[in-house]
Amino acid sequence: MSKSKTIVLIHGNFVNDNTWTEWKQYYEQKGYKVYTPANPGHDGDPTELRAKVHPDLVQTGFIDVVNNIIKLINTLPEKPLVIGHSMAGMAALKLVELGKATAGVSIDGAPPKNVFPPFQTLKTVLPAFGFFSSGKYFMGSREWYDYAFFNTIPQAEKQKAFEKFAVPESYKVSRELVLNSYSNIDFKKHHEPILFIGGGSDHIFPPGLTETIARKYKSNTSRVDIKIFDGKSHFICGEPGWENVADYIINWYEAL
DSSP states (O other), rough: OOOEEEEEEEOOOOOOOGGGHHHHHHHTTTTTTEEOOOOOOOOHHHHHHHHHHHTTGGOOHHHHHHHHHHEEEEEEEEOEEEEEEEEEHHHHHHHHHHTTOOOOOOOOOOOOOOOOOOOOHHHGGGGGGGGTTTHHHHHHOOHHHHTTOOTSSSHHHHHOOOHHOOOBBBHHHHHHHHHOGGGGGTTTTTOOEEEEETTTOOSSHHHHHHHHHHHEEEEETEEEEEEETTTTTTTTTSTTTHHHHHHHHHHHHHOO
C-alpha cells in the first residue's frame, strides 16, 4: 500500500480537539501533516464552553461528526491515516468503510449500532443519552469524569484534567450511535487496514468490548489488528505514557 503522510486525529465525546495538541506535535516531529479538527459545536476553550455552550452543540449528531471529517478529507491531496478516540473510534471505522482513509485506528472506540455493548458501558454512559433528562445537553460532573475518564491518574491530577479537557456534549451524538442505521458497520465489506487499541482499565468501553468489535471482522480477508494496553483508562491518549500508544500506532502503520 502507498503510505500517506497525512493524519487526521478525531476527538471523542465529552472533550474536544485540545486533547490532541501533544499528539499533533509528536506526529509532526515524525514528518507527518496532522489535522485535529473540532467536531461541530465543540471548537473553543473548554473552560469557556462549560460556561457558555457552543450554539451548534445541541444540533450535532454522529452523522454530522463523520460528514465534518469527510468534508476535510475531500480537501486533502491524499487519503489520510484516520485515528479516532472513543465515539470517534467508531467514526474511524465508518470512514474506513466509506473508503475515505488509507488506514483506520479505533482507540477505546464506541461500538457500532450492530454490536451490543456490555452492562459496564451502559451503566457509565446512560446519562449521556439524556433519555431521562429535561436538559438540552450532557455535562458530566467531576465525579463522573473521575470514574469514566480519569480513573487511573493520580487524584491530584484529576481536577486539572477536568478543567483542561471536559466540555458539554450533545445528546444527539450518542443517540444516533445506538438508534440510527447509519451507525451500523458492514463487517464483511473489504476495507483498508484497521487497528483497535484498548485500555485495560477503561470504564466506558472495556477491553472485552474492543476485542468483540475487532472479532466481528473475522469473516473478512482485510487486515484487522488489536492491542490492549494494560492499566490504561479511557483517558489513554492523555494520561502518562500516551507516547507509547502513539508510537505503537505509527509503528503499526509504517509496517503495513
